[in-house]
Amino acid sequence: MPVLRMIASFTLAATILVGVPSATATAQSESSSNNYRIREGRNEISLVERLSVFVEHSAKIRRVMDFDDEVLTVQVVEGTPTQFRVYALRGGVTTIKVVDEHGRNYSIEVMVEGDVRYLETKIRRSYPNDVITIEEINDQSVRLVGWVSQPEHIIEIEQIASQFYPTVMNHMKTGGVQQVLMKCTIMEVQRAKLRRLGMNFTFVRPDGFLFSTPGPITPITGLISAAGGTAPTVSGLSNPSVTFGFTKPNSVFHGFIQAMLEEGILKSQATPMIVTHNGRPANFLSGGETPVPIPAGLGTTGFEFKEYGIQMNAVPYILGNGRVRLEVETIIRDQDFSNTVTVQGTTITAFKTNSANTQVEMNFGEALVIAGLISQKQDVLTQKLPFFGELPYIGAAFSRKTATESEKELIIMVTPEYVSPAPANQFPQQGPGMFTDTPTDKELFGMGLLEVPKYGDACENGCQNCMPSETHKNCQHGMLMNSCPDCRQHGGSCIPPGYGHSKSTLAPETPAADAERSRVTKPVSSSRTVTEDSKDTPSGSQKKPRTASGTSRSKHSGLISPKMQ
Numbered sequence: 001m002p003v004l005r006m007i008a009s010f011t012l013a014a015t016i017l018v019g020v021p022s023a024t025a026t027a028q029s030e031s032s033s034n035n036y037r038i039r040e041g042r043n044e045i046s047l048v049e050r051l052s053v054f055v056e057h058s059a060k061i062r063r064v065m066d067f068d069d070e071v072l073t074v075q076v077v078e079g080t081p082t083q084f085r086v087y088a089l090r091g092g093v094t095t096i097k098v099v100d101e102h103g104r105n106y107s108i109e110v111m112v113e114g115d116v117r118y119l120e121t122k123i124r125r126s127y128p129n130d131v132i133t134i135e136e137i138n139d140q141s142v143r144l145v146g147w148v149s150q151p152e153h154i155i156e157i158e159q160i161a162s163q164f165y166p167t168v169m170n171h172m173k174t175g176g177v178q179q180v181l182m183k184c185t186i187m188e189v190q191r192a193k194l195r196r197l198g199m200n201f202t203f204v205r206p207d208g209f210l211f212s213t214p215g216p217i218t219p220i221t222g223l224i225s226a227a228g229g230t231a232p233t234v235s236g237l238s239n240p241s242v243t244f245g246f247t248k249p250n251s252v253f254h255g256f257i258q259a260m261l262e263e264g265i266l267k268s269q270a271t272p273m274i275v276t277h278n279g280r281p282a283n284f285l286s287g288g289e290t291p292v293p294i295p296a297g298l299g300t301t302g303f304e305f306k307e308y309g310i311q312m313n314a315v316p317y318i319l320g321n322g323r324v325r326l327e328v329e330t331i332i333r334d335q336d337f338s339n340t341v342t343v344q345g346t347t348i349t350a351f352k353t354n355s356a357n358t359q360v361e362m363n364f365g366e367a368l369v370i371a372g373l374i375s376q377k378q379d380v381l382t383q384k385l386p387f388f389g390e391l392p393y394i395g396a397a398f399s400r401k402t403a404t405e406s407e408k409e410l411i412i413m414v415t416p417e418y419v420s421p422a423p424a425n426q427f428p429q430q431g432p433g434m435f436t437d438t439p440t441d442k443e444l445f446g447m448g449l450l451e452v453p454k455y456g457d458a459c460e461n462g463c464q465n466c467m468p469s470e471t472h473k474n475c476q477h478g479m480l481m482n483s484c485p486d487c488r489q490h491g492g493s494c495i496p497p498g499y500g501h502s503k504s505t506l507a508p509e510t511p512a513a514d515a516e517r518s519r520v521t522k523p524v525s526s527s528r529t530v531t532e533d534s535k536d537t538p539s540g541s542q543k544k545p546r547t548a549s550g551t552s553r554s555k556h557s558g559l560i561s562p563k564m565q
Contacts, residue, residue, distance in 0.1 A: 035083075038098060043108040047072070047088040049115045055108065056083045059100040068094035071112055088112040091136055116142065119164050126160070127153055132172065134161070141167035147175045150320025151278065178278040180316040181419040184330055184412065185367075186270045188354070191407040194262035198383075198400030201255035212385070212398055258400075270332075272312045275419055284312040290335065293346050301344065308333045308351060316416060322363050324416050328370060329357040356412050364418055373410040379403070 035054045036045055045053060060081040064074050071092040075085040086096070091114045098106040114136025123132055130153055132146035142165040148154055151174045161168045203210040245254035276282035287309010296302035310332055317325040332354040339350035356371035384390070384399030391398075436451040443449045 038106050038108065043106065045086065045108060045110045047086070047110060047112045048117070049088045049090055049112055051115075052085055052087040054083050054085050055096075055098075056080075057098070057100055057106075058082070059102055059104075061098060062101050063099040064096060065099075066095065066097040067110070068092065072096075072110055086110060090114075091138065114139075114142075116164075119161060122160060123157055127157065130157070132157060136165075137167075137169070141165055141169065143169040143171060145171045147173055149175065151318050152320060174278070174318065174320075178318060179275055179419050180278065180318065180324065181273060181275050181417045182282070182312075182314045182316060182326065182328070183271060183273045183415045183417070184312050184314075184328065185415070186268070186272075186310065186330065186332060187409075187411045187413075188266070188268040188332070189407075189409045190264075190266040192262070192264045193405045194260065195403040196258065196260040196401070197396070198258045198402075199255065199397050200258075201253070201397060203251070203253045205251040212388075255397075270310050272310055272330075274312060274314065276314070276316060278316060278318045281313065281315045284310075286310045287333070290349065293343065293348060301346070306351070308335055319361070323361060324364055325359065325361045326414060326416060327359045328414055329355070330371070330412050331355040354410055360414070362416065364416055367413055367415045369411055369413045371410075371412040373408060375406075375408040377404075377406045379405075 034052075035056050036043075038055060038057045045055075047053060054077065061084060064084055067074065070089065071094045072089055073087050074096070075087060077083040077085055088110075089112070091112050093109070093111045096108040096110060098108065100106070116134040116136050119142075120132075120134050123130075123134070127148070130146065130148045132144060132148070135143040135145065137143055142161055144157060144161060148157070154170065154172050154174070157172065158168050158170050199212075201212050242257040242259070243254075244256070245252065247253075270286070272284045272286060274282045274284045285307060287307060289305035289307050291303040292306045293301050294304050311330070313329040315327040317327075319325055334352045336350040336352045341348045341350070354373070358370050360368055360370055362368050381402045382399060383401075384395070388397075389395050389399035435454055437454040439447075439449045439452050443452060
């Protein structure tokens with residue numbers, strides 16, 4: 001009787017506390033692996049909504065209370081007073097208080113997560129190589145976390161999740177290198193040829209004159225009397241190539257020929273490169289800005305700066321499987337000083353522009369010509385007098401011909417590549433401009449050298465080459481110390497010719513250094529070197545020639561020079 005009364009008390013309490021129909025379940029029909037056993041201390045249970053778990057205790061359970069009935073419900077298990085069933089209703093967290101037959105209290109924290117198993121299965125089957133974790137925030141939103149193998153999978157997975165939840169928080173990332181080097185090669189060749197031939201003349205007598213001035217050659221603008229005579233002469237000729245004429249006491253003949261042959265060629269090659277992250281715009285400009293006048297308020301003139309040079313704008317989108325989509329814009333803008341406009345005393349320069357703006361899809365490491373131009377233009381202009389200009393031979397005196405030919409070829413090519421940072425010690429320690437030094441006054445003004453190789457820093461006595469310094473004003477870069485009067489008294493400064501700061505770094509030599517060394521040093525054999533200045537060595541301290549083990553062959557001169565000390 002006490003046992004039956006206790007079970008009835010538990011059933012009644014559970015029914016009242018839950019407030020829902022007690023859909024009973026038999027313990028025999030449930031698997032024992034789905035049971036949770038109450039223990040001393042902290043108890044935690046994680047459930048997915050619409051799933052249940054059996055909670056069992058070593059003693060009979062008298063009361064279950066203080067839980068959120070919107071998150072879960074508790075059901076009595078008939079015939080088993082030591083168990084009860086927890087059924088998850090919706091996502092959330094709540095705490096269940098349990099009192100056993102001995103009056104001991106236990107707390108069980110239950111966390112219910114949203115049921116995303118169906119969505120998870122769909123994504124896993126469609127994208128088996130991606131690792132995505134799905135977390136339901138509430139009934140209206142879900143959070144996607146993980147890594148995808150291809151960037152386009154992010155958008156596709158987000159579209160699938162939006163069919164289950166109105167709000168999708170996308171926290172997915174793409175694995176692997178996400179930095180792209182975009183190299184754009186611009187090659188341009190322009191050729192132009194101009195041929196021009198024209199003849200103008202004038203014949204003047206006191207009783208008449210004859211002019212022939214076809215074309216834009218500036219004609220004769222006036223006649224003046226010759227000093228001390230009556231024969232007239234001409235003035236006002238402009239830019240003739242050849243001028244000739246003859247005079248008589250009562251007449252003058254003056255002619256000029258304008259003949260010109262011009263040929264020009266322009267070759268230009270530029271390779272702008274820029275690194276950016278996946279999906280981020282990048283800009284590159286090598287050139288400058290020039291002011292351009294613009295209208296301002298109250299009738300004044302303002303200025304804005306317009307860019308010129310080589311400009312590149314690009315946005316890469318990594319697609320996966322070694323492919324990338326590029327949005328590329330290249331602009332080649334140069335100032336054209338041959339076409340200028342003067343407005344209110346201000347000269348405005350024109351611009352020559354070649355540009356391309358496109359979107360392409362390609363593999364990393366491939367090259368693609370995104371734009372090109374092949375242009376040929378021929379322009380022939382003839383200016384002549386009717387009938388006279390068409391006469392054979394003599395018609396050249398009454399005509400002017402100009403022939404212009406131009407060709408232009410332009411290619412714009414883009415190459416994307418994966419890039420990632422590298423340790424600093426893997427980069428070259430020397431860069432542009434680090435292998436040369438400032439020339440001395442003698443080298444600059446006397447020898448016309450704008451820069452000279454850098455032979456190193458100060459060193460002790462025994463070096464073979466000198467570097468100019470405050471105490472070595474008579475030295476030249478690369479001069480042998482025995483040839484420099486300053487070096488005979490002071491410690492020199494240098495490293496053997498052909499080397500920079502290290503043995504493995506070669507630097508070019510100057511002709512002066514090579515000639516000086518050839519004058520002083522004579523190759524005798526592969527094992528020793530004899531110098532003409534050996535006679536300057538003090539007695540008792542005559543220098544001994546180095547053996548082959550202490551020499552190295554100069555790369556540029558082919559002579560035997562001492563190794564670096």
